[in-house]
Amino acid sequence: MSRVAPASHLHDVSTVEDVLALVREHGGRITSSRRILLEALFAGPEHQTAEELATVVQTRAPDVALSTVYRNLEELERLGVLVHSHLGHGPATYHLAAGAHCHFVCQECGAAVEAPDELFTGLARSARTHFGFEIDPHHFAVLGRCAACCAADGG
Amino acid sequence: MSRVAPASHLHDVSTVEDVLALVREHGGRITSSRRILLEALFAGPEHQTAEELATVVQTRAPDVALSTVYRNLEELERLGVLVHSHLGHGPATYHLAAGAHCHFVCQECGAAVEAPDELFTGLARSARTHFGFEIDPHHFAVLGRCAACCAADGG
């Protein structure tokens, strides 16, 4: 599956140009769709689906195809710049690896709560000691019921 | 979304007939596809996808459609007899609610490790106190890297 050396931590990738430089280093090319996509990622809200990103990109370059967005997202993820997570049942959401965090998603109303990584350190330690398993708490959402829905339903 | 009183805990649902009785109580009918599906669930391995279950069912009743399997799984889940979980990217897996447990799934090799619920009590408590969020650790898998893949890759 993902067998990549995430090189992003060796470089500063805090701007669009930084990322493009990284892309170049890995033999990739700097294309306008790639640049616009990155700008959308840096400028937009934290959790964007491929479709949403495509829509944003298309406001500036209407001919960029959805498949191009997917391919670029895939490439950027391989370089370690991006991460995608599955929040509940819908489409995956993408965000910059730098701002990765964990999520609680309510199965009833779909609300997503961002959780600090510290909440998972205990679980991470147990998983490591019991099973030698290194968890990646960013990639998935923890499902459940949010405070509002618990209150609404009672019980 | 799921707004159901899981009645299963009020009843003993440890056999196929128990479940069918529960189905009847809720106005459902006892059909052969339903019975065969339940037998597959009780007899088969713990994690089965809808497709796998359909295949098993079809060995005994070749005309049972995949959509029927989905509809029955949905119904049984509404009654609280079943649970489905998303282990990684592929299709959902179904298993009896009685044997529910948490999972660690390796993103590299796909291996699934079953984890005791106790590992999640700390996280559950933090989520509750910090966010009023009641996690449901059974419904999702925690992704990461298993011991074997960690060892293989180094890092």
Place this chain on the structure above:
DNA sequence: GAGCAACTGCAAGCAGTTCGCAACAGTGTT
């Protein structure tokens, strides 16, 4: 055994994502 409603198979449809392909466009070289 008649009738109601739950259930069924079938086929079509859906969302999200991937793929094959021919055309196109960055990039290093000349």
Place this chain on the structure above:
DNA sequence: AACACTGTTGCGAACTGCTTGCAGTTGCTC
């Protein structure tokens, strides 16, 4: 500045996992 090399693109079709509409069937009650 033209050239070739190869990464990238748009398009459309395919794919997976799942859902739905419909007309026919079947379990269950009276």
